[in-house]
Structures are given as C-alpha cells and as structure tokens.
Amino acid sequence: MHYTQPLPPNQHRANRADEPWYILGAGAIGSLWACYLSLAGHQVRLILRDPVKLQHFSGQIRLSTPTRAQTREHTLSLQAELAHQRAPIQRLLVTTKSYDTLAAIDTISHRLSGSSLIVSLQNGMGQQQQLADRLAECAVYAGTTTEGAYRTPGQQLVHAGRGESWIGPINAAARALGPTALDSLWQLPLQTGYDDNILNRLWQKLAINAAINGLTAIHNCQNGELANNPAYLEQMQQLCGEVERLAAALKQPLFDRPLFDVALQVATATASNYSSMLQDVRNQRHTEIDFINGYICRQAKRLGIDTPYNQALVNRIGDLHPPSTEN
Numbered sequence: 001m002h003y004t005q006p007l008p009p010n011q012h013r014a015n016r017a018d019e020p021w022y023i024l025g026a027g028a029i030g031s032l033w034a035c036y037l038s039l040a041g042h043q044v045r046l047i048l049r050d051p052v053k054l055q056h057f058s059g060q061i062r063l064s065t066p067t068r069a070q071t072r073e074h075t076l077s078l079q080a081e082l083a084h085q086r087a088p089i090q091r092l093l094v095t096t097k098s099y100d101t102l103a104a105i106d107t108i109s110h111r112l113s114g115s116s117l118i119v120s121l122q123n124g125m126g127q128q129q130q131l132a133d134r135l136a137e138c139a140v141y142a143g144t145t146t147e148g149a150y151r152t153p154g155q156q157l158v159h160a161g162r163g164e165s166w167i168g169p170i171n172a173a174a175r176a177l178g179p180t181a182l183d184s185l186w187q188l189p190l191q192t193g194y195d196d197n198i199l200n201r202l203w204q205k206l207a208i209n210a211a212i213n214g215l216t217a218i219h220n221c222q223n224g225e226l227a228n229n230p231a232y233l234e235q236m237q238q239l240c241g242e243v244e245r246l247a248a249a250l251k252q253p254l255f256d257r258p259l260f261d262v263a264l265q266v267a268t269a270t271a272s273n274y275s276s277m278l279q280d281v282r283n284q285r286h287t288e289i290d291f292i293n294g295y296i297c298r299q300a301k302r303l304g305i306d307t308p309y310n311q312a313l314v315n316r317i318g319d320l321h322p323p324s325t326e327n
C-alpha cells in the first residue's frame with residue numbers, strides 16, 4: 001500500500017458537511033446508504049454510468065425495513081446523474097463491485113480533488129489499495145459491512161438484515177482527517193464504527209467470504225446448506241486452512257478462534273441467504289472471485305505458499321462465469 005502526505009486543508013474542506021454525498025455503484029448496498037443519508041437530510045446523488053439506466057431511473061427508491069413488529073416503508077426522492085458531469089465531488093461512497101472499482105473511478109476522476117473524501121464499502125480485497133494509490137491526493141477510507149439488502153423485481157429496496165459496518169483510513173490523508181470527517185455516516189441509524197486498523201476488518205471479512213461465497217456458488221446452495229453437508233464442510237475446512245496459513249505468513253491476525261469455526265457460525269447465522277457470489281452466478285454477472293479467493297492465491301504465490309483448494313475454486317467459478325481479472 002502506498003501512503004502519501006496529506007495536502008494542506010483548503011477552503012472546500014470547511015464546508016464539506018453541506019456537500020452532497022455521491023454514490024458510485026447504486027446496487028443494493030449503495031442504494032441502502034443513499035436512502036439512509038437522504039432520510040437523515042443529506043443531499044444524495046447517484047452516479048450512473050449508463051444513459052439508459054438514467055433514463056429508466058424513476059427518481060425514487062422505495063425502502064422497506066422489516067422489523068419483528070412491523071415493516072416500515074419510506075419512499076425517497078433521489079437525484080441521479082451521469083459520471084461525465086462536471087460538478088466537483090467532495091464526498092463519495094464507492095459501492096461498485098470490486099472488479100469495477102478503477103474503471104468506475106476513472107469516469108469521475110475529473111471531478112475529484114485533494115479535498116475529496118472517498119469511502120469504499122465493498123467486498124473483496126485489493127481494490128481498496130488500488131483506489132488509495134490511484135487517488136493518493138484524496139482522503140481515502142475503506143469499509144466493510146454485513147448489512148443485508150436486496151432489490152425486488154418491483155424495484156423495492158429491502159433492508160433485510162441488520163448488520164454492522166466498520167470504516168477506517170487507508171491512506172495518510174484520511175488518517176490525518178480521522179473519523180470526524182465522516183460524522184454524517186456515524187449519525188445514520190446503522191451500526192457503524194471507526195477502526196484505525198481497518199485492514200484487519202477487511203481481512204476478517206475476506207477470510208469469511210473466501211470460506212463461504214465460492215462454495216455456495218459451485219454447489220448452488222444457501223449458506224446454511226454448507227453447514228449440513230460433510231463434503232462441503234471438508235472443502236470449507238481446507239479453504240480455511242490455506243487462508244490461515246497465508247494470514248500467519250503475512251503476520252495478519254484473523255480471529256481469536258479458528259477461521260473454520262467463525263465461517264461455520266456465519267454460514268449458520270445467514271443460513272437462508274444466497275451469498276452475493278451465488279447471486280452473481282445466477283444472474284450471469286461477473287463474480288468477485290478474483291478479489292476474494294483469487295486475491296488469496298496471488299498473495300500466497302508471492303510467498304511460495306500452496307493454495308490448491310482456493311485455486312481450484314477460482315478455476316471452477318471461472319468456468320461458471322469468467323471473472324473480470326485484475327493483476
């Protein structure tokens with residue numbers, strides 16, 4: 001990871017709190033944050049890359065939040081625009097798929113400056129560092145979330161599962177600004193914390209995704225089915241062992257108990273979920289395999305560690321749907 005010295009604060013910074021939040025990647029997670037930011041009174045603008053999508057965007061998102069007692073419904077009016085606009089972007093949430101990050105950022109780079117705040121909230125690993133390198137003059141934060149959200153065919157956004165999110169700095173400019181620059185995110189009614197050592201959180205999520213997502217995709221099953229099938233459990237055990245060996249070699253702490261136990265607990269707690277990778281495969285979209293198990297394999301190769309189970313999974317998923325590859 002490259003760290004750079006922060007630029008001196010400039011006049012834009014003082015007024016950043018009034019600036020709109022731009023959302024790059026208006027999938028379920030991006031739309032969820034867009035809705036909560038809008039409900040909290042912030043200006044929000046979705047950045048769409050495709051003129052057809054912009055044409056079809058109704059200008060509203062219907063957010064449905066089921067709780068045990070009732071389902072709350074909100075209809076939010078949101079603005080959307082194309083990337084090539086010129087208005088400067090001071091606050092940006094990046095929620096694209098991991099493999100799309102740099103291409104998406106390139107479409108708006110002319111709107112970013114040394115006073116822009118960037119927050120990546122994505123699965124996978126590698127793209128956050130690429131973002132920090134590409135936008136070294138901006139304050140770049142990265143985060144991870146277990147909030148569950150999906151869109152229905154009727155364009156409703158369902159906030160299906162309450163999770164937690166962690167955000168922290170990944171370059172020197174963000175480290176210098178610290179958490180207060182992101183006050184608007186902490187004030188949302190979502191469980192979100194600031195962690196200076198965000199890399200650790202990213203690794204924990206990466207390890208869990210490496211143990212669950214690809215397996216559910218090749219076996220075409222819900223997360224909970226992994227826990228009930230001895231053959232799947234054996235594969236999960238092997239994947240976890242390889243990830244743990246790599247983490248140990250990198251001196252990257254994971255959990256205070258075996259990864260397999262944690263992954264099993266997550267698979268059981270999210271038993272009825274279809275993992276994001278299975279959803280991608282079913283919808284014939286690119287998967288994030290290259291930024292999850294693929295990342296593990298690339299790092300392991302650098303250190304001469306064998307990861308046959310992770311590599312086999314990358315190959316199998318590649319056969320199902322070619323991943324969008326990154327270095």
Ligand code: KPL
Pocket residue numbers: 123208209212213223266270273274275276277
């Ligand atoms: O993060 C997930 C994903 O599907 O991407 C898990 C934790 C596996 C839940 O489905």
